[in-house]
Amino acid sequence: xxxxxxxxxxxxxxxxxxxxxxxxxxxxxxxxxxxxxxxxxxxxxxxxxxxxxxxxxxxxxxxxxxxxxxxxxxxxxxxxxxxxxxxxxxxxxxxxxxxxxxxxxxxxxxxxxxxxxxxxxxxxxxxxxxxxxxxxxxxxxxxxxxxxxxxxxxxxxxxxxxxxxxxxxxxxxxxxxxxxxxxxxxxxxxxxxxxxxxxxxxxxxxxxxxxxxxxxxxxxxxxxxxxxxxxxxxxxxxxxxxxxxxxxxxxxxxxxxxxxxxxxxxxxxxxxxxxxxxxxxxxxxxxxxxxxxxxxxxxxxxxxxxxxxxxxxxxxxxxxxxxxxxxxxxxxxxxxxxxxxxxxxxxxxxxxxxxxxxxxxxxxxxxxxxxxxxxxxxxxxxxxxxxxxxxxxxxxxxxxxxxxxxxxxx
Amino acid sequence: xxxxxxxxxxxxxxxxxxxxxxxxxxxxxxxxxxxxxxxxxxxxxxxxxxxxxxxxxxxxxxxxxxxxxxxxxxxxxxxxxxxxxxxxxxxxxxxxxxxxxxxxxxxxxxxxxxxxxxxxxxxxxxxxxxxxxxxxxxxxxxxxxxxxxxxxxxxxxxxxxxxxxxxxxxxxxxxxxxxxxxxxxxxxxxxxxxxxxxxxxxxxxxxxxxxxxxxxxxxxxxxxxxxxxxxxxx
Numbered sequence: 001x002x003x004x005x006x007x008x009x010x011x012x013x014x015x016x017x018x019x020x021x022x023x024x025x026x027x028x029x030x031x032x033x034x035x036x037x038x039x040x041x042x043x044x045x046x047x048x049x050x051x052x053x054x055x056x057x058x059x060x061x062x063x064x065x066x067x068x069x070x071x072x073x074x075x076x077x078x079x080x081x082x083x084x085x086x087x088x089x090x091x092x093x094x095x096x097x098x099x100x101x102x103x104x105x106x107x108x109x110x111x112x113x114x115x116x117x118x119x120x121x122x123x124x125x126x127x128x129x130x131x132x133x134x135x136x137x138x139x140x141x142x143x144x145x146x147x148x149x150x151x152x153x154x155x156x157x158x159x160x161x162x163x164x165x166x167x168x169x170x171x172x173x174x175x176x177x178x179x180x181x182x183x184x185x186x187x188x189x190x191x192x193x194x195x196x197x198x199x200x201x202x203x204x205x206x207x208x209x210x211x212x213x214x215x216x217x218x219x220x221x222x223x224x225x226x227x228x229x230x231x232x233x234x235x236x237x238x239x240x241x242x243x244x245x246x247x248x249x250x251x252x253x254x255x256x257x258x259x260x261x262x263x264x265x266x267x268x269x270x271x272x273x274x275x276x277x278x279x280x281x282x283x284x285x286x287x288x289x290x291x292x293x294x295x296x297x298x299x300x301x302x303x304x305x306x307x308x309x310x311x312x313x314x315x316x317x318x319x320x321x322x323x324x325x326x327x328x329x330x331x332x333x334x335x336x337x338x339x340x341x342x343x344x345x346x347x348x349x350x351x352x353x354x355x356x357x358x359x360x361x362x363x364x365x366x367x368x369x370x371x372x373x374x375x376x377x378x379x380x381x382x383x384x385x386x387x388x389x390x391x392x393x394x395x396x397x398x399x400x401x402x403x404x405x406x407x408x409x410x
Numbered sequence: 411x412x413x414x415x416x417x418x419x420x421x422x423x424x425x426x427x428x429x430x431x432x433x434x435x436x437x438x439x440x441x442x443x444x445x446x447x448x449x450x451x452x453x454x455x456x457x458x459x460x461x462x463x464x465x466x467x468x469x470x471x472x473x474x475x476x477x478x479x480x481x482x483x484x485x486x487x488x489x490x491x492x493x494x495x496x497x498x499x500x501x502x503x504x505x506x507x508x509x510x511x512x513x514x515x516x517x518x519x520x521x522x523x524x525x526x527x528x529x530x531x532x533x534x535x536x537x538x539x540x541x542x543x544x545x546x547x548x549x550x551x552x553x554x555x556x557x558x559x560x561x562x563x564x565x566x567x568x569x570x571x572x573x574x575x576x577x578x579x580x581x582x583x584x585x586x587x588x589x590x591x592x593x594x595x596x597x598x599x600x601x602x603x604x605x606x607x608x609x610x611x612x613x614x615x616x617x618x619x620x621x622x623x624x625x626x627x628x629x630x631x632x633x634x635x636x637x638x639x640x641x642x643x644x
Contacts, residue, residue, distance in 0.1 A: 072630065074630065091571075092570075092571055093557070093571040093572075130643060131642065131643050132629060132630070134572075134597060134598055134629065135570070135589075135591045135595050135596065135597040135598070137570065137571075138547075138568040138569075138570070141547070141568075165630070166630075167629040167630055167632070168629060168630055168631055168632025168633075169482065169573060169629075169632060171573075171629075173629045173630075176642070181642070181644065201641075201642055205591070205592055205593055205595040205641075206565075207532070207563075207565040207566075208561075208563065208565070208568075208595050208596060209561070209563045209564070209565070209594075209595065209596045210590075210591070210592065210593045210594045210595030210596070211593035211594050211595075213593065214592075214593050214641075215533065222641065222642045222644060223641050223642070224641065224642055224643055224644030225644075226641070229592070229593045229641055233644075235644070236644075268643055268644070271638070271643055272643035273630070274628060274635070274637035274638060275637075275638070276628055276630070276631055276635065276637070277630065277631075
């Protein structure tokens, strides 16, 4: 009997000790060692500024660990079109309505259900304050000023993804969300994830009395990495992020899985809040899951003759980097692409390489290349364009038309 | 028919004997080994520095607590170099200064879409130079309701609202100072507080990555603090 009892106990303990491993989403939420390991594995160049800051502060276990920061999930309300149409425009310091709420979620449910995570992420995309933006209030005096600076206007979603977020004194301050930069009007709809290629924050800051240098950013470009403001990049199209191998134009982060994306988002929000607070990790993970859900479907093989001819040309001139089925690939050395090397050499995010963006949906992007220096697919292949990413430049007129038709179909 | 399970385990005496003692000891040893070698604790600190416990997760979705109404202002750690002891007014900024032979308007009198229009030259670099009508939203603080400050600006004066207009709004010994955002973009004015962790930009340590800290009002924390003066995050 004693032996039987001991045997049964042994069986029970052994089974418990060898229970199935939790999934990576749960480990991201619960396991600091795992988070740290994922961060370290995802950073392509540990010596650049972006990496050094995160290695010093993310799940570091030391006194500067960002995990010690208070969690921020403030009450927010979207700025509405009705407010914009008021006589004096949006009141930037109005009291937050009693009905305003923070992002509500059930921690147990988001662990069980990927759909619950996705829905949380969708709400966060439009509601979680990524960066306070009180100084932008003058841009919201009227529809015309909002449109001048490229803030989109949508009857359902509000104005430019801007929210009023509760402040310490019970008032509110305007803040940008993910949707401010990564959503834009496409015809009558708001294309979520598509870069806002009309947003001109550089012009706004210069018009408000800041340095006039930022006028050089132009629409659809922002400097997100330096305080000098001299490294503007194209606002990224987030729709194909699920297919990418790396994040940032400079390929700073290897996107190993949804957790590396969640960590990237989490640290962005921490930096956006001046390293004074951090988001609930469920929100960062929800945003990652949501962004991955925006992925367009992989295209079917071409059937039209012109596109089939174009596909053949694509295979010769483009597919080495933009490989099917997602038309992206591993990063490429900056000298191989020949575009402005500024980013690849940046002390903040540089890796010596550039990311290969996915060409899915490229026809709907306003500007191309990491510096938004080319406005459209036809100009990209124009024979008169002599420098930077000149692949396919030597094609004759008919070949060029076939290739462009195929690329447009992706 | 399957025999009952106990047929596989012949009844033996319950006491430990010399014949069954080794098996029992082996089983007990295995139990002890498994019990004493669980999976590594994922929250064990990486370093040997003893840290205070990390914050526990809330059982429901964490929400920033509704902030108590904090007293505005108070005496900061030291007086700031820039503050607002008295109101200022804006002259007619840039009136009549439009550059000749630049596209756009030529005279202030052409600017009639709203009141207080003037024709000024804007642009440069990526933004082509142009003469543009701008409209001043204010000339004095009194034009900005009960709480705003009139920001005198070449591109059109505008109202900004922080939590003070003058030093006197910040209590006895208080100071009302301007904030600046990315690339020197003027922000609103806020009272300094006893909780400030900085008063001037020079109080903020430099950053190792070439970026720089500035002393600004963190409206979610309710006091001035050194923040990396980052431009839009991304």
